Amino acid sequence: DVKVTQSSRYLVKRTGEKVFLECVQDMDHENMFWYRQDPGLGLRLIYFSYDVKMKEKGDIPEGYSVSREKKERFSLILESASTNQTSMYLCASSATSATGELFFGEGSRLTVL
Amino acid sequence: AQSVTQPDIHITVSEGASLELRCNYSYGATPYLFWYVQSPGQGLQLLLKYFSGDTLVQGIKGFEAEFKRSQSSFNLRKPSVHWSDAAEYFCAVGDNFNKFYFGSGTKLNVKP
Numbered sequence: 001d002v003k004v005t006q007s008s009r010y011l012v013k014r015t016g017e018k019v020f021l022e023c024v025q026d027m028d029h030e031n032m033f034w035y036r037q038d039p040g041l042g043l044r045l046i047y048f049s050y051d052v053k054m055k056e057k058g059d060i061p062e063g064y065s066v067s068r069e070k071k072e073r074f075s076l077i078l079e080s081a082s083t084n085q086t087s088m089y090l091c092a093s094s095a096t097s098a099t100g101e102l103f104f105g106e107g108s109r110l111t112v113l
Numbered sequence: 114a115q116s117v118t119q120p121d122i123h124i125t126v127s128e129g130a131s132l133e134l135r136c137n138y139s140y141g142a143t144p145y146l147f148w149y150v151q152s153p154g155q156g157l158q159l160l161l162k163y164f165s166g167d168t169l170v171q172g173i174k175g176f177e178a179e180f181k182r183s184q185s186s187f188n189l190r191k192p193s194v195h196w197s198d199a200a201e202y203f204c205a206v207g208d209n210f211n212k213f214y215f216g217s218g219t220k221l222n223v224k225p
Contacts, residue, residue: 004156031211033213035215040122040217041217042117042119042203042215042216042217042218043157043203043215045212045213048211048212050211090156090157092157094211096211100207100211101147101159101162101207102147102149102157102159102205102213103159104149104156104157104158105156106154106155106156107154107155107156
């Protein structure tokens with residue numbers, strides 16, 4: 001069964017802390033994505049990566065960075081967490097093809113106090 | 114710029130009634146269209162997708178959607194809703210560069 005695994009389902013951090021959100025996929029997909037989900041705003045793309053060590057900014061990259069050292073793993077980093085980064089974070093992957101759909105992890109709910 | 118609009122934030126239907134969730138998109142080329150469902154506290158699961166060919170597509174759990182190019186719409190339908198269909202539904206459009214754009218979602222409540 002195909003799987004996208006996010007290491008932490010729930011996190012509570014303090015303002016100013018560095019936060020790592022990890023995502024691993026077992027489908028050998030080229031593309032990986034980080035989305036942020038907030039009520040009424042749907043899913044907003046933070047960063048995506050189409051290859052190892054490659055990354056591109058999405059619609060809301062400010063305050064975030066990413067790392068992709070291996071094909072199966074895509075990490076989202078909050079260098080200095082702020083309360084407005086309290087949200088649900090969703091990782092997804094897809095194959096590079098015209099018909100490649102997104103496969104999602106279960107999400108990581110981050111609360112910044 | 115690409116965009117997806119889901120005009121209904123919340124919808125409530127009775128169990129056994131029919132359902133239609135609306136989705137309109139803005140995209141310059143032939144779109145790749147998707148519907149996803151999200152149960153509370155979970156990630157998103159693909160219901161169905163459209164790339165080309167027959168404009169009426171069938172998906173899982175008895176859902177179907179119809180692509181209407183003239184109306185830039187991709188509405189999701191189900192003839193008879195079950196209580197387990199209560200969830201949030203997202204419409205999305207994919208471009209040729211493997212990027213996806215999501216609507217803001219429609220929350221479905223099902224009355225017994």
